[in-house]
Amino acid sequence: xxxxxxxxxxxxxxxxxxxxxxxxxxxxxxxxxxxxxxxxxxxxxxxxxxxxxxxxxxxxxxxxxxxxxxxxxxxxxxxxxxxxxxxxxxxxxxxxxxxxxxxxxxxxxxxxxxxxxxxxxxxxxxxxxxxxxxxxxxxxxxxxxxxxxxxxxxxxxxxxxxxxxxxxxxxxxxxxxxxxxxxxxxxxxxxxxxxxxxxxxxxxxxxxxxxxxxxxxxxxxxxxxxxxxxxxxxxxxxxxxxxxxxxxxxxxxxxxxxxxxxxxxxxxxxxxxxxxxxxxxxxxxxxxxxxxxxxxxxxxxxxxxxxxxxxxxxxxxxxxxxxxxxxxxxxxxxxxxxxxxxxxxxxxxxxxxxxxxxxxxxxxxxxxxxxxxxxxxxxxxxxxxxxxxxxxxxxxxxxxxxxxxxxxxxxxxxxxxxxxxxxxxxxxxxxxxxxxxxxxxxxxxxxxx
Numbered sequence: 001x002x003x004x005x006x007x008x009x010x011x012x013x014x015x016x017x018x019x020x021x022x023x024x025x026x027x028x029x030x031x032x033x034x035x036x037x038x039x040x041x042x043x044x045x046x047x048x049x050x051x052x053x054x055x056x057x058x059x060x061x062x063x064x065x066x067x068x069x070x071x072x073x074x075x076x077x078x079x080x081x082x083x084x085x086x087x088x089x090x091x092x093x094x095x096x097x098x099x100x101x102x103x104x105x106x107x108x109x110x111x112x113x114x115x116x117x118x119x120x121x122x123x124x125x126x127x128x129x130x131x132x133x134x135x136x137x138x139x140x141x142x143x144x145x146x147x148x149x150x151x152x153x154x155x156x157x158x159x160x161x162x163x164x165x166x167x168x169x170x171x172x173x174x175x176x177x178x179x180x181x182x183x184x185x186x187x188x189x190x191x192x193x194x195x196x197x198x199x200x201x202x203x204x205x206x207x208x209x210x211x212x213x214x215x216x217x218x219x220x221x222x223x224x225x226x227x228x229x230x231x232x233x234x235x236x237x238x239x240x241x242x243x244x245x246x247x248x249x250x251x252x253x254x255x256x257x258x259x260x261x262x263x264x265x266x267x268x269x270x271x272x273x274x275x276x277x278x279x280x281x282x283x284x285x286x287x288x289x290x291x292x293x294x295x296x297x298x299x300x301x302x303x304x305x306x307x308x309x310x311x312x313x314x315x316x317x318x319x320x321x322x323x324x325x326x327x328x329x330x331x332x333x334x335x336x337x338x339x340x341x342x343x344x345x346x347x348x349x350x351x352x353x354x355x356x357x358x359x360x361x362x363x364x365x366x367x368x369x370x371x372x373x374x375x376x377x378x379x380x381x382x383x384x385x386x387x388x389x390x391x392x393x394x395x396x397x398x399x400x401x402x403x404x405x406x407x408x409x410x411x412x413x414x415x416x417x418x419x420x421x422x423x424x425x426x427x428x429x430x431x432x433x434x435x436x437x438x439x440x441x442x443x444x445x446x447x448x449x
Contacts, residue, residue, distance in 0.1 A: 010075060012045060012406040014413060024407050025284060029340060029379050037286040037377065039319040039402040041385065045079050046412025047280040051240070052083045053415065055272065058245050063269045065109055067236060068094040070273030071281070071390045075406045077101060080276065083416075088271045092119040095128055105129065109233075111195075111271070113138070113154065113170040120145040130231070132195050134172040136183050143187040151184070152195040152233055153177055153218060157211045171196065177218050181225045193231030193266075194218045200237040200274060205251045208234075212252060216259040219266075232260055232268045238275035245275070274387040281386030283324055283402065284340070287378045288357060289316035313352045315374060320356015320363040324402060327388040328365060336369065340379035343372045354380070 013024065024042050032038060055064055065086035068077065072094065078101055081087075086107040087098045098108060105127035112119075113134055123131065124146040131146075133139050134154040142149050156171030172180065184191050196211040215232055222229045234252065238245060260266040293312040321328050337354065349370040356363035374380075390404070 010404070010406060012075065012408050015407055015409050017410055019409075021282065021407070024405065025282065025340070025381065028405055029284060032284075032286070033377070037288075037318070038400060039283065039285045039317075039324070041281050041283050041324075041390070041402050041404045043073070043075055043281045043386070043404060043406045044408070045075055045280065045406055046408040046415075048076065048079050048276055049083070049408075049412045049415050051276050051280075052080075052085065054242060054245070055275075058242070058249050059270070061268070062234070063267070064272050064276075065107075065233075065269050066276060067111070067271050067273040068098060070387050071277040072097060073390050073404060075404070076277055076280075076386075076390075085276075086269070089128075092116075092122045095119075095123060095126065099126060109152075115141065117141055117145050120149075124148065130192070132233075133180070134170055136180060139180055139183050139189065140187065143184075143189050147188070150190045150192040152193045152231060153180060153191060154195045154197075155211070155214055155218060157196050157198055157207055157214075174214055174217055178221060181222060181227065184227075185225055191222060191225075191227045191229070193229050193233065195233035195235060197235030197271075198237045200239045202237065205247060208248065208251050209255060212255045212259055219260075230266055232266055234268065234270045236271040236273050236275075238270070238272040240275045240278045277386035278384050279386065281384075281390065283319070283382045283385040283389070285317040285319045285380050285382070287315050287374055287376050287380065288318050290314070290374070290376055291316075293353075311350060311373075313350055313371070313373065314355060315352060315371075316355050316357060317365065317380065318357050318400075319402060320358055320365060322356065322358055322360075322363065324385065324389045325356065325365050329362065333366065335382045335384045337366060337371070338381040338383070339371060339374065340381050341374075347372045 015024070021042060021044055028040055028042065032040065052064075063086060065088045066080050067088045067090070069090050077087075077098060081098065081101045081103055086109070087094075087103060088109045088111045089095045089098065090110075090112040095108060095110065099105075108128050108130075110119075110123050110128055110131035113132065115131070115138065120131075120142055123129070129146070129148050129150045131142065131149055131151060132154045133142060133151045134156075139151070142151065154171045155177065156169065156173060181191060194215040196215060198207050198211060211234075219229045238248070256268060260268060291314045293314050319325065325333070327333075349372055352366075352369055352371040352374075353364065354366040354369070356365060
C-alpha cells in the first residue's frame with residue numbers, strides 16, 4: 001500500500017509519557033471555552049494498535065476486515081490500513097475511500113446485502129471481486145454487472161433474542177443455498193465461500209457452533225456443484241472486550257480445527273468493527289441551554305426517585321441524534337455522561353435529562369440520570385463513542401459536525417514500529433505534544449471536520 005494520503009488534512013499528537021487522555025481533553029476544552037465551544041472528539045489511535053496486537057494474540061490466523069461504516073475517519077482507516085487490516089465496505093464511497101489509501105482490491109470486500117447495480121459496476125471496474133450474496137435476485141444482479149465476482153453466500157444465524165427481534169435480518173437458509181448454487185452455475189458466477197454474522201448482543205455462544213456447522217454443510221454442498229470454496233467469514237459482533245474475544249475464540253477454535261483445518265486451504269476472516277474503535281474515541285459536548293422541569297412533565301421513573309422539593313433539570317447539548325448520537329434512535333446508549341468540571345463528593349445530585357440541539361422530540365440523549373446542578377457552558381464527556389458515530393451525518397437544523405483531535409502515546413508509536421511500520425511513512429502526520437502544557441492556537445491539533 002502507498003501509506004498515508006498525500007493530502008491528509010489532520011495531524012496526530014504524539015504525547016510523551018507524562019501526558020494522558022484527560023490532559024488532551026482539558027487542553028481542548030480550554031481552547032473551546034475561549035472560542036466557539038464546539039463539540040469535539042479525542043481519538044486515541046494508539047488503542048487501535050493495542051486492539052490489533054490483542055487480535056493477533058487471541059484470534060490469529062483469522063484475518064480482520066474492518067467494516068468502514070463503523071467509523072470512517074481518515075486517522076482510523078489509515079492506521080488500520082497501515083497495520084495490514086482488510087476492509088469491509090457497504091457502498092461505493094467506502095470502497096473509494098479505502099482505495100485512495102492504496103489498499104489492494106484483494107483486501108476489500110463489498111458486503112452490502114442490497115447492492116445498487118451502479119455500485120456493483122464500480123466494484124467490477126476497480127477490481128473488487130469478493131462480495132456477499134443472500135438471494136437469487138442479488139445473484140442475478142451481480143451476474144449482469146460483475147462477471148468476475150467471487151461470492152460469499154451469506155447464511156442466516158439463529159441469534160434472535162428479545163433485543164434483536166426488531167432488527168432487519170439478512171442471510172439465506174441452508175435449503176435455499178442449493179437453489180442459489182444452481183442459479184450461480186447457470187449464470188456462470190463463482191461462489192468461493194460462506195459468510196455468517198452473530199450479533200454482539202447475542203449472549204448464546206452456542207450460536208457460533210450452529211453457524212460454523214451450517215457453513216461446513218454449505219462447503220460440502222458446493223463440492224457437488226464443482227465450486228472451489230476457500231473463504232469463511234465469521235462476521236462481526238466483537239464488542240471490544242478481551243474477555244468476550246477469548247470466549248468466542250474458545251468456542252470457535254475447536255470447531256474450525258475440525259471443520260476447516262489448515263490442510264483444506266480455507267482462509268478464515270472476520271469483520272471486527274466496534275472491537276477496534278469503540279473505546280478509542282471520547283466525545284466532549286457543551287451545555288447550550290437549561291430548564292427546570294415542571295412536576296407534571298417529569299420523565300417516566302423520575303417521580304419515584306426524587307423528593308418533592310428537589311428540582312429536576314433538562315439540559316440541551318450541542319450534539320444529538322442527528323449527529324454523534326444517531327445510534328440512539330435504534331439502540332440503547334452504551335455510555336453515561338461524565339461531568340468535566342470538578343465538584344465536591346458531597347455535592348447534591350439531581351434527576352436530569354439530556355437533549356440534543358434540534359428541539360425535536362426524538363432528540364433525547366439520556367432520559368434520566370443523576371448529575372450535580374450544571375450551568376450553560378459546562379462540558380460533559382462521553383467515552384466509548386468511536387463506533388457508529390463518525391460516519392456521514394445529518395445536516396438537520398444546521399448541525400455542525402464535531403471536530404476530531406487525534407493522539408497517540410510514545411509507547412504506542414514504538415509498538416507500531418515494532419510491528420514493522422516504517423517511521424518515515426507516518427511521521428509527517430505526527431507532532432510532539434509535551435506533557436502538562438496548554439496547547440496554543442499555533443500548536444493545537446489539526447482537525448478533520
